[in-house]
Amino acid sequence: MSEAGRFITLEGGEGAGKSTLLAGLRAYFEGRGIDLLLTREPGGTALGESTRAILLDPAQRTMCAESELLLMFASRAQLVREVLQPALAVGRWVLCDRYVDASYAYQGGGRGQPVERIASLEQWACAGLKADFTLLLDLPVADGRARAAGRGKADRIEVESDGFFERVRAVYRARAAAEPQRFRVIDAGQSPEAVLRDAITAVAPLLGTMA
Ligand code: Z5A
Numbered sequence: 001m002s003e004a005g006r007f008i009t010l011e012g013g014e015g016a017g018k019s020t021l022l023a024g025l026r027a028y029f030e031g032r033g034i035d036l037l038l039t040r041e042p043g044g045t046a047l048g049e050s051t052r053a054i055l056l057d058p059a060q061r062t063m064c065a066e067s068e069l070l071l072m073f074a075s076r077a078q079l080v081r082e083v084l085q086p087a088l089a090v091g092r093w094v095l096c097d098r099y100v101d102a103s104y105a106y107q108g109g110g111r112g113q114p115v116e117r118i119a120s121l122e123q124w125a126c127a128g129l130k131a132d133f134t135l136l137l138d139l140p141v142a143d144g145r146a147r148a149a150g151r152g153k154a155d156r157i158e159v160e161s162d163g164f165f166e167r168v169r170a171v172y173r174a175r176a177a178a179e180p181q182r183f184r185v186i187d188a189g190q191s192p193e194a195v196l197r198d199a200i201t202a203v204a205p206l207l208g209t210m211a
Contacts, residue, residue: 004091006206007084007129009099012137013169014158015148016188017195018097021137024196025095025203032207037087040097042075045082051075056155063156065111069118072103077125084129099131101175106157109171110164133206135199136176137188141165144188 010018010025022038029036042052051071054060076099087094100122107113141162148158176183184202186195 005088005093006132007088007094007096008203008206009096009101009131009134010137011098011101011105011134011172012188013139013141013144013165013172015144015146015151016137016139017147017192018137020192021135021195021199022095022097024192025199028196028200028203029093029095034093034207037083037092037094038097039079039083039094041079041099041102042072044075044079044096047078047082048075056157058154058156058159060156065107065113068111069103069107069113069121072107073121073125076100076103080126080129085127088129096131099134100126101131101134101136101172104175105168105171109167110160131182133203134176134183135202136172136183136185137195138169138173138185139188141169 010022012018026036026038041048042055043049051074055063055068055071055075079096084094084096103118103122104115108115108118145162145165148154173185176185184199186198186202188195190198
């Protein structure tokens with residue numbers, strides 16, 4: 001197995017600017033000749049994208065928290081085996097828009113699912129695959145919601161209360177504080193250029209270069 005590639009994940013609350021940052025990071029990696037695989041959760045495989053459509057469908061009003069948690073992990077189990085493990089095994093760099101931290105934040109913090117249950121699902125579904133490095137875009141909930149409001153119809157999770165998203169943010173921040181070697185918290189309230197600059201400064205050492 002090549003040891004060249006790294007598994008980087010991107011996390012944050014609603015409207016934090018992950019998609020905007022991904023485009024900039026992709027250009028940065030490509031500019032350094034790195035074969036970057038971009039993928040996302042839920043999704044990233046045919047099964048995962050179908051699961052994503054169900055998870056985000058506002059018509060799925062009766063979905064219980066347990067089903068939501070299991071569907072997130074069903075998508076993840078497939079992504080790990082079909083995409084992530086094979087790519088990392090041949091030394092590719094992988095940048096994933098959300099991974100297991102999102103389940104602790106949304107299904108744990110937001111929905112109140114027990115952390116032990118999520119940890120046991122992680123152990124089973126992720127087959128030991130952990131992110132090497134995680135960028136957390138941190139933004140006050142009201143600011144993120146104001147940004148997201150400009151995007152049109154809200155999905156099934158975006159319609160949740162401010163309290164839900166405050167709990168999501170609190171879990172993300174707690175996880176970042178608990179694992180400072182893996183996480184870099186970026187102030188997502190800055191301009192897109194400043195967010196990208198901070199993200200590049202954070203990932204550059206992984207590539208063995210300066211920003
Ligand atoms: N979910 C879950 O519950 N459990 C799990 O385990 C996983 C996921 C994996 C889909 O995720 C949902 O799944 C998500 C969590 C849940 N639900 N929610 N809410 P997603 O990542 O696909 O969806 P999202 O969180 O809603 O992200 P997004 O829609 O892709 O937003 P974003 O990428 O963070 O933001 P953006 O599209 O880049 O920017 C939003 C707007 O702000 C846009 O108009 C930008 O132009 C603007 N923007 C971006 N950056 C800036 C800055 N720096 N300044 C000013 N304006 C900016």
